[in-house]
Amino acid sequence: DAGITQSPRHKVTETGTPVTLRCHQTENHRYMYWYRQDPGHGLRLIHYSYGVKDTDKGEVSDGYSVSRSKTEDFLLTLESATSSQTSVYFCAIAAEVWTEAFFGQGTRLTVV
Amino acid sequence: RKEVEQDPGPFNVPEGATVAFNCTYSNSASQSFFWYRQDCRKEPKLLMSVYSSGNEDGRFTAQLNRASQYISLLIRDSKLSDSATYLCVVNEKNTGFQKLVFGTGTRLLVSP
Numbered sequence: 001d002a003g004i005t006q007s008p009r010h011k012v013t014e015t016g017t018p019v020t021l022r023c024h025q026t027e028n029h030r031y032m033y034w035y036r037q038d039p040g041h042g043l044r045l046i047h048y049s050y051g052v053k054d055t056d057k058g059e060v061s062d063g064y065s066v067s068r069s070k071t072e073d074f075l076l077t078l079e080s081a082t083s084s085q086t087s088v089y090f091c092a093i094a095a096e097v098w099t100e101a102f103f104g105q106g107t108r109l110t111v112v
Numbered sequence: 113r114k115e116v117e118q119d120p121g122p123f124n125v126p127e128g129a130t131v132a133f134n135c136t137y138s139n140s141a142s143q144s145f146f147w148y149r150q151d152c153r154k155e156p157k158l159l160m161s162v163y164s165s166g167n168e169d170g171r172f173t174a175q176l177n178r179a180s181q182y183i184s185l186l187i188r189d190s191k192l193s194d195s196a197t198y199l200c201v202v203n204e205k206n207t208g209f210q211k212l213v214f215g216t217g218t219r220l221l222v223s224p
Contacts, residue, residue: 033212042216043156043199058211090155092212098144098203101212103155 003027006091006104013111019078021107023091025071031094032074033101034058034066036087043090049074081111115139116202118215125222129190133218135200136182144203145176147185149196150217156199159185190222 003026013019023032034046035058045058047066055066063085065077078085088108092101118135125131137145145162160167162174162183173186187194200215 035214040216043214045211045213048211088153094212100144100146100158100161101201102158105155 004091004093004102004104006089006107008107009105010108011110013081013109015082015111016080019081019109021076021078021089021091021109023074023076023093023104025074025093027093027095027102028071029093029095030071031097031101032068033092033094034064034074034076035090035092036060036085037090037106038087046076046089078109081109083111085109086111114215115204115213116200116215118198118200118218120216120218122219122221125190125220127190127192127222127224129222130186130188131190131220132187133185133198133200133220134182135184135215135218136180137200137202137213138181139202139204139213140178140181142181142202142204145174145183146201146203147172147174147183148199148201148214150199151196156214159198187220190220192222192224195220195222 007022033048035043044060049055049068091104094101147159148156149159150156162176166175171188175184197217197219199217204211
């Protein structure tokens with residue numbers, strides 16, 4: 001299995017608080033992604049990174065920010081959590097533009 | 113129109129049956145195609161890549177039709193353990209950077 005870990009695996013937080021999710025990889029892959037998965041919507045891209053300090057928005061980026069200061073770490077921050085951000089968040093990594101992606105085990109976030 | 117479309121199912125089949133899923137994509141510039149499998153509350157895992165010439169891995173066969181912009185997955189001799197959601201994934205190249213677009217998945221239920 002690809003060396004990719006997400007932390008925390010589960011989190012419950014209150015509306016209005018900031019939350020940071022971490023994705024760590026040991027594969028030295030260039031591309032890293034954050035997705036959220038909700039019933040009826042499938043996997044939706046939040047943000048992605050194509051290198052250190054190089055990031056771009058996905059289709060559902062509002063309310064989220066990311067940072068990648070090292071190749072191995074990609075952080076997702078919910079600036080002020082809302083109940084609509086209750087979801088399962090997956091991080092994924094890929095070596096090259098044309099290759100498959102490998103996923104972390106997911107973070108289950110509940111905003112109350 | 114969604115970028116990647118799949119029939120959500122569920123497809124209910126008996127053990128030993130052959131079942132086929134199709135997936136259509138909208139971007140004719142798409143370059144890479146994959147099928148992923150996702151078990152309940154787990155991360156998606158790569159099942160197989162899809163090549164222009166078609167490819168087979170044991171009981172699984174994937175086909176790509178670029179002219180009609182669809183990919184297919186055929187599962188022969190279904191096993192109970194094949195019960196899962198199958199995600200069609202298209203890798204689009206957008207101004208030089210990779211973007212993975214996921215279908216919402218097709219659910220397969222294999223019964224004894």
